[in-house]
Structures are given as structure tokens and as C-alpha cells.
Amino acid sequence: MEPEKDRPMLRALLPAAAMLGAALLPLTSTAAPLDALKSLDVDIPMSDATFTGPGADAANNYCLVCHSADHVLNQPALPRKAWEEVVHKMITAYKAPIPPQDAAAIVDYLARTKGTK
Amino acid sequence: MILQRTSPPWLETPFEVFDKGVFTPNDRHFVSWHWANFPSQIDVDAYRLTVRGHVKETLSLSIKDILHGLPRVELAAVSQCAGNSRIYMQPRVPGAQWANGSMSNALWTGVRLKDVLDRAGIKAGALQVRFGGLDEPVIEGAPKFLKSLTIDHARDGEVMIAFGMNGEQLQLLNGFPLKLIVPGWCAVYWIKMLNDIEVLDQPDTNYWTTRGYRVPDTPHANVAPDQTGYELVPVTRNVPRSFITNIRSGDTVPAGKPVEARGIAFGGDCGVARVDLSIDGGKSWQGAQLGPDQGKYGFRQWRTPFALPSPGEHTLMIRCTNTYGEAQPDFPIWNPAGYMANTIESSHVHGA
Secondary structure (H helix, E strand, O other), rough: OOOOHHHHHOOOOOOOHHOOOOOOOOOOOOOOOOOOOEEEOOOOOOOOOOOOOOHHHHHHHHHOOOOOOOOHHOOOOHHHHHHHHHHHHHHHOOOOOOOOHHHHHHHHHHHOEEEEE | OEEEEEEOOOOEEOOOHOOOOOOOOHOOOOOOOOOOOOOOOHHHHHHEEEEEEEOOOOOEEHHHHHHHOOOOEEEEEEOOOOOOHHHHOOOOOOOOOOOOOOOOEEEEEHHHHHHHHHHOOOOOOOOEEEEOOOEEEEOOOOOEEEEEEEEEOOOOOOEEEEEOOEEEOOOOHHHHOOOEEEOOEEEHHHHEEEEEEEEOOOOOOOOOHOOOOEEEOOOOHHHOOOOOOEEEEOOOOOEEEEEEEOOOOOOOEEEEOOEEEEEEEEEEOOOOEEEEEOHHHHHHOOEOEOOOOOOOOEEEEEEEEEOOOOOOEEEEEEEEOOOOOOOOOOOOOOOOOOOOOOOEEEEEEHHH
């Protein structure tokens, strides 16, 4: 992916690939058999997707600081207690600075949109 | 690749890739990062690997030092996320919802960790070696991603620092330019963009070693969802697995005439002793022919002819027994974090 002439193509490919749910990274072609490494400069796709619907504000304000929304959207439906544990872990283990009232709003949102019936 | 999460990236290898060869192409190798804060640009000339802590001499090694100043080794090994196949756990558990594609096999080129540690000189009393990469937490005070090995494991001559993958330099998302390879252990230990090696004379107490990535201390790490009172221990070694790669559940298979099944297996932290196929839902088993041995930590291809006895519904099952004599279990594995799944795989096919 590193030859300069190939990079515009990679730039064009990656966003489209991300939208299709796939990321295409062309094979690196090193001429010499690992006698030297070539510096890399890669475009890493980002996501601007947000949570939607009533009560999404707290999730948008705090969850997206560390991870894209698809992290949550790809999770299975879970009981409310499991979502409480997930949010608790984000705060205690991963130090998400979420005030208690916002943590409660996030749990409510997750239980409503990704909860088990 | 299957996009599980955009940021930090989780990319899953599409399963059909495993039917195409024993080594997973570099652009199809699964990707998993813990923190989004890692460089997208790496200057090889400026890169340094530090070896520090309980050593006689602190080292700052350049890429040139590593490529040309130490003996070079090659090793085939499977990199598999501890949570591979998590999506199949019942009841479902949170985490990356990997199907069977958070695993890849590569021929790694690099240097022995032992040789690097010996160059620094381990002081008496060293207990563990802790590894860190260029990825940093997004939030201040959050735990940097670090993992440790015991000093004996680190010096076993097999753990390596790879700069090559299937004959090429690593892809950036797979940890360019240096990746720790811990053969037979799950990929969480395979630190990407490795730039810091710290020899410890005290037990590592960081979050990722003591609290993250733990499994029940029970046989097969298996517990009931409502079970309590068990100990949690770090998830470490891979366990045996096998897959049919050319026939999928839902496929129609000709009945009454020979058909070939083929696929891959791995022993976990040892080699593959045998792979057996059942075409009657596990009542009887037939041995498969094993492909060339690329090294005990890599995928081992297998193939075998079979003939469905009749039209209608049939269940194919595939079972690996490793060289320790451990076979894949025939019951579901469940634990709260969704680790170490290795139940015998079943494919429900229609004979016609």
C-alpha cells in the first residue's frame, strides 16, 4: 500500500469499502525479501455515524469519544442488567468520564434500543 | 473484510478465505485494536524498540538493528482472538461479535525475543516481561494496553518479534513494523506496533493483565450462565479447533456418491494429531488425511472423501485431536466474556 502512486487509489477505495461493510487493503509489495522496511502512511477509515432517536444525546456525547457507533449497533440484544454492567465497565475500567445521570440515560437508551424483551 | 467496528478497527476475515490456502493472505488477516489512538503513519528510520527495567543495559534498537543485528527465524502460527466465535455463545454475550473469522495463519519472520532479552542482559530476580505498543488510551487515566509473560515463557526461544508476515512487511493495521508473536497463545498477547519491553522484578498489576481477559478456572472455561463462585484466571493458550471450509450449513450435497470434504485444523498450543469427520451427527467418525505440516502452531489442512448414504438431511461434524490428546468437546462452551469457544463444528446439509 505504500508506493506513492498507489495511495490515491487507496484513498478512493477505503471510504466506499467502509460503506459496503468491507475494508480493502491491497497487498504490500516489497521487492527485496525483508532486507529493509518501508515507512507507511495509511488512511484509516473513520465513522461519523451517531446514535439516533429519543434519549440518544448522552450516548452520542460520551460513547463516541472512544469508539464508533457501530460497536454498539453490532451488539446483540442484551438484558438491562447486562447493559448496566457494560456502562459500569466503561466508567470503572476504561475511565469514561460519564456523570451518573448521563450513565443512567445511556443505560435507558441501550435497554430501549438494544434490549431483550 | 467484514467490518465489525470502524474505530478502533475490528475487521473479520471472511470465512471463504480459509478454503483458499493454509496461510491467510496479509490483506485478509483479521484486525483488532483496543484504543483508537495509534499512528496511521510510521517512519521506519525513527522507530525504536526499547528494552528496559530489570536489565543490565537498557537498549534502544532501530529497525536496522533488528533486521540485521540478530539471528533471523521463521515460524508458522495462528493468531486467534480469545473471543473468536463469540457470536455463537448462547445466551449471547457483549463484545466483538466475531463469527469464526477472528483467526489467521501466517508465516512470521523475525527475531527471537530471547535473543533481544539476552542482549540487554536479564538481572537475577526478574519475574515477568511486559510489552507495550504505540497505541495509547483516548482518555487520560485509562489503562494503556499492555500484556505480560513470565520470564521463562519470554525466554523459551519460540516467542518472537516479527517484522515479516508471509514474506512481506506487516500491514499497518496488523501492527507494523514490529509485532510480538506468542505461538499457541491467543492474539491479545500479540502486541502490535511493539515499541516497549519492560523486564519486571515484581508481578505486573496493570488492568489488562490482572482484570481484563479472564476466563473461569473450570474445565474448558465452561460455566452455566447462572453459575457463581468460580475463580477467574487469565485467558492464555489456544485450544484445538477444526473447520470444514468447502461445505457450509445449508448446502446441498450429492447423495450416494463420493464427495470431498476439506478444511483446516489447529491444535492450539501444540500440533494436530488427527482430524475426524462424522457424517451421521457424531455417532461414527472417519479419519481425515492431513496435509503438509507447516509447524505445530499453524493451520493444518485436511481432506477426506465421504458419501452421504441417502437423500435428505444430514449433519457433518469435524473434530480435531491435538498432540496432547485433547479433542474438541461435543458440548457448548459458555462463559461471560465469550472466550475459548472450541465446540465441535456441525454443518447441516441436504443430500440430493
